[in-house]
Structure formats: C-alpha cells, structure tokens
Amino acid sequence: MVADRAEQFVTGDINRFAMLLFLLSEAAFFAFLIIAYVYFHGAVKSGPSASNSLNPLKTGIYTVALLASSFTVWRAEKSYSRGRNGAFFNWLLATILLGAIFSFGQGREYIHLYRANVTVSRNVFGSAFFTLTGFHGLHVLLGLIALAILFGLTLADKSSGRQSSAVRTIATYWHFVDWVWVVIFSVVYIWALF
Numbered sequence: 001m002v003a004d005r006a007e008q009f010v011t012g013d014i015n016r017f018a019m020l021l022f023l024l025s026e027a028a029f030f031a032f033l034i035i036a037y038v039y040f041h042g043a044v045k046s047g048p049s050a051s052n053s054l055n056p057l058k059t060g061i062y063t064v065a066l067l068a069s070s071f072t073v074w075r076a077e078k079s080y081s082r083g084r085n086g087a088f089f090n091w092l093l094a095t096i097l098l099g100a101i102f103s104f105g106q107g108r109e110y111i112h113l114y115r116a117n118v119t120v121s122r123n124v125f126g127s128a129f130f131t132l133t134g135f136h137g138l139h140v141l142l143g144l145i146a147l148a149i150l151f152g153l154t155l156a157d158k159s160s161g162r163q164s165s166a167v168r169t170i171a172t173y174w175h176f177v178d179w180v181w182v183v184i185f186s187v188v189y190i191w192a193l194f
Helices: 002-012 014-041 056-081 085-115 124-156 164-193
Strands: none
Touching (some): 014 124, 056 124, 056 164, 085 124, 124 164
16 A cells, blocks of 8 residues: 555656655755854854854845745645646746845845955855855755746646646745755854854
8 A cells, every 4th residue: 555655656746756856865965064054153263254244134034035935836836736827827926036036135145245255265154154055045046947937838838737747846846945944044044143
C-alpha cells in the first residue's frame, strides 16, 4: 500500500518530485551558509556588523512582501486547480509584484551598505552577509523568472490542465524561497537586535 502510494506520487508528478529533491539539496546548502554566518558572527570585533549596519525594521517591511507572496502563490495554485484562470492570473501577478518588491528592497539595502563601505571584502561580516543574502536573492530572481515564464505560458495556452505540474512545481519552489528567508531574517536581522 505505501509502496503503491509512493510510486503513484513519483510517477504522477515527476517534476514536483524532482523539485523536492533539488530543494533538499538547496536546504543543505543554505543550512551550511547559515551555520557559517552564525560561526563567524562572533568573530567581528570591530567595523561593520549586523547590529551597526542593518535596519531590521526596513528589511522587515520587504520581508512582509515576500511572505505575502507565499499566500498569493498558494491562492494562484488553488485558483488554477479550480479552473479559475482570471483569479489565477491575478494571484500569480500579485506574487510576481510582491517578489519584485522584496528584490527591490534587497537592492536598496545593498546600495546603502555599499555607500557605508560595507562590502564583501571589508570584513567577515560583509563576506558572510553578502554570500548568504546574495544566494537567497539569486534564488528569488530565478523564482521570479520562473513565475514570469509560467504567467506567459499559461496566458498563451488557454487549454486547461497542461501547465498544472508546472504550477505546482514552481509554487513549491517559491514557498521554499520564502521559508528560507524566514530563517535568514531571523538569524541575520532579528539576532542583531540582541
């Protein structure tokens, strides 16, 4: 019975299964980056650090946009599965816009840090911070590209059901990106307050 369910899951949606395997490897990758950040956190004795360089409140606003995008992609997925194409497009567009707002906020923060002479080569904080948040930002960018491609493909293809695997797979990826940020925000920004 369990083997039959597992086989049905794998053969029924191979794309989502492959994405879950990929995300497992990405979770390990981010875990190592977060562990490195935590390890080097105490090594900063002078110069830029999380507590004197970052603005958790401002980043928190952009974080809300990213977390809201998890809700909107979930609504898009539900709308698609119910055949409500208009709602699907609206929710998917909202997801893209919220992700873009987050990316804009991260870009603004990087510009601010650069102007304050906080760079990847300045000290161990800069190296750890930009590596961790930069790789996350890259994942957000790739997710936005995937969402935009999905939007264009489903807009061009009026037949129902042909993109359902892609919708589920990309939504799974987007949820992962959002939840990784929850951990990063907690470790990098919230921890800096204490």
